[in-house]
Amino acid sequence: MTIRVVVADDQELVRGGFAMILAAQPDIEVVAEAGNGAEAVEAARRHRPDVVLLDIRMPVMDGIEAARVVCAETDCKVVMLTTFDQDDYVYEALHAGASGFLLKDVRRDDLVHAVRVVVAGDSLLAPSVARRLVxxxxxxxxxxxxxxxxxxxxxxxxxxxxxxxxxxxxxxxxxxxxxxxxxxxxxxxxxxxxxxxxxxxxxxxxxxxxxxxxxxxxxxxxxx
Known part of the structure; x- marks a missing residue:
């Protein structure tokens, strides 16, 4: 099965780098890229991907609001990406319906693994992190x-x-x-x-x- 992914980040180099890493995998297809939250929502509606990677801080519509819309309107999984590791971002992302949370300095292999994990129905949070969140x-x-x-x-x-x-x-x-x-x-x-x-x-x-x-x-x- 091919995993269809949308990558959304307002930084073109970051967005392109993530897309390139994922597209190089034989079981992953990057169906669209987006530079802001509104574009990400539109891409999710149009392509119905399996996973949407959303940067939290984006113009027009931020990633948290985009996650709320995507999760409410589609069945695709949402993974939040950010350079910030403050707890509030994690809580807001999960409350919006996200299936996981990754920092942008995630390793190449971990990024690919994260996409496969959420499609399989698993979470991206270790038990210790989950307890802290709760x-x-x-x-x-x-x-x-x-x-x-x-x-x-x-x-x-x-x-x-x-x-x-x-x-x-x-x-x-x-x-x-x-x-x-x-x-x-x-x-x-x-x-x-x-x-x-x-x-x-x-x-x-x-x-x-x-x-x-x-x-x-x-x-x-x-x-x-």
Whole structure:
């Protein structure tokens, strides 16, 4: 499967460099470039890519607002790019619906990996970063109302706990002693039933609903 990507950055050299790196991959096609947020939104509407890379600070429409529009109108994944690593940018990007956050000094291989990761439905945040994000969301009163967990089966709840602890599909499969295919089904059911866009939102949900708490160990849940 070819991954279709839109690259949006107001700096032509940065935009062109990212596009060149991605286009050199056999499984990635850069379908459009954009110099501002409005152009990025239009490109997403026209080309319906799998991933949009959005610089946060752009003229006309910034990347955060562009992410809100793209996530609301399309099914493509959004990855935010910035030279700034202050927490507020991370929180605003994720609140807008982004599936990940990368600094512009990201290594070539990590950029390519990030695109493939979000298309596969995984997040770009390490468990330690996810816990820090959730702590700030709840501390600042940014948490959304908790979704109804009663719709989940017991195994789906276990899956959500493990997602919240930052485990990969392979690690969840090992913890629950099931196949990765079964885990993918559980993850899909969790996201669908709770109205969550991706795994990052599942991480936040797991903390907001009290299934796990800050400082909880990162291993599989106790099975008594």
């Amino acid at each position: 702590a700030d969301f709840t501390g600042r009163g940014r948490a959304a109302p908790a979704p109804e967990l009663g719709a989940l089966t017991s195994r789906e709840r276990e899956t959500l706990v493990l997602l919240g602890r930052g485990l990969s599909n392979a690690e969840i499969a090992a913890a629950l002693v099931v196949s990765e295919h079964t885990v993918k089904t559980h993850v899909s059911n969790v996201l669908s039933k709770l109205g969550l866009r991706d795994r990052i939102q599942a991480v936040i949900c797991a903390y907001e609903t009290g299934l796990i708490t800050l400082g909880a160990r990162t291993g599989p849940p106790s099975r008594g």
